[in-house]
Amino acid sequence: MSLATISAALAADHIIIIGYAAAVTGALAPYDSPDGVKCRVEQLNAGGGIGGKPVELIVRDTKSDAVTASNVGQELLDLGANVLLGPPTDDGLIPIAQLALPQGIPVLSVGGTQPAFPLASPENGYLVPYGDNASASAAAEIAYKAGHRKVVLMIANDVGAYSAITPEYFGKAFERLGGKIVGRVNYHHGLADYNAQVTEVRSNPEKPDMIFAAILVPDAGVLVRTIKAAGLDIPVFGTDGFDDPSFIGVAGPGADLATFITHGFPAEGSPLKQFYDDCEKRGLKAQNIFFGLGGEAVDVIKAATEKAGSFDPPAINAAIKELDGLKGLTTGSITYKDRGGIPLKEMTVIQVKDGKFAQVGKIIPQWVANP
Incomplete structure (x- = not known):
């Protein structure tokens, strides 16, 4: 599908709403990054969004609690999210993926590395990081x-x-x-x-x-x-x-x-360092590598949306499964194809x-x- 065809298809569709059930507070907060996601969304929207449509981000705090994560996940679905980002542990991610499955909505973990999540949610569960x-x-x-x-x-x-x-x-x-x-x-x-x-x-x-x-x-x-x-x-x-x-x-x-x-290191001149520097100019400071993974999660969504030529959740979900050799912010290559939701990445x-x-x-x- 050509870029012009992708843009035309997306222009006729609704905007994409990313719902993020994030550990904003609590013990898991260092391993999630609403600010990293926010910065990448700001960058995309400054460049025209995806397919000429702005990306909307809705963040809700799981408070590092698995039960709260499930409740927050349902709230985000009720608010119309067609892609979900989830907290950094499998006990919070799996219930969210189960709630999202009937609508075919993909759920990506920004900081969670446990293979137990995509193994338990093979239809719509993905890690953005490597697996443990x-x-x-x-x-x-x-x-x-x-x-x-x-x-x-x-x-x-x-x-x-x-x-x-x-x-x-x-x-x-x-x-x-x-x-x-x-x-x-x-x-x-x-x-x-x-x-x-x-x-x-x-x-x-x-x-x-x-x-x-x-x-x-x-x-x-x-x-x-x-x-x-x-x-x-x-x-x-x-x-x-x-x-x-x-x-x-x-x-x-x-x-x-x-x-x-x-997952990566902000060496001088690297895409990750450039991302950190631009985000700092926007008033969002990188605390650790999970900030970069937050941005990378948005890039996975962008690539899948463009590949699907649609904001339809099942189409985005299917496209994620076919991503191969995507260049990331933290690493030079991300492959989901034939990986069961656990991407192959350089560490x-x-x-x-x-x-x-x-x-x-x-x-x-x-x-x-x-x-």
């Missing part, structure tokens, strides 16, 4: 190449599937490479300190040479700070839960123990150097644990 199985597999590959062979997995069951299942993905990939899981340590998010967990790691019968934790801020910082204070100095590998600037302040000297896989490796996040590599894992 891919990032954990990438972390295992990086850790093994660094010489690590014995890992303790940190396990929590109170943030959807993220902190419970992601470590097991890491374990599968690490063992496949030749590494060994020598222990599992349980914890709950929101702990004031991690002394009990660090003591358990220290007293493990088979001494580990690393820890893997799919852990959120500020807990990620508290964990490595406690490890450093205990004189253990054991490296901690993780994923995007570490990716918030507040991690460095909370972690203190322990920050240099962390290596993590994330970024981050360490803390001189008190700042530093990109130390890029990776597409050679093998990805099955979700």
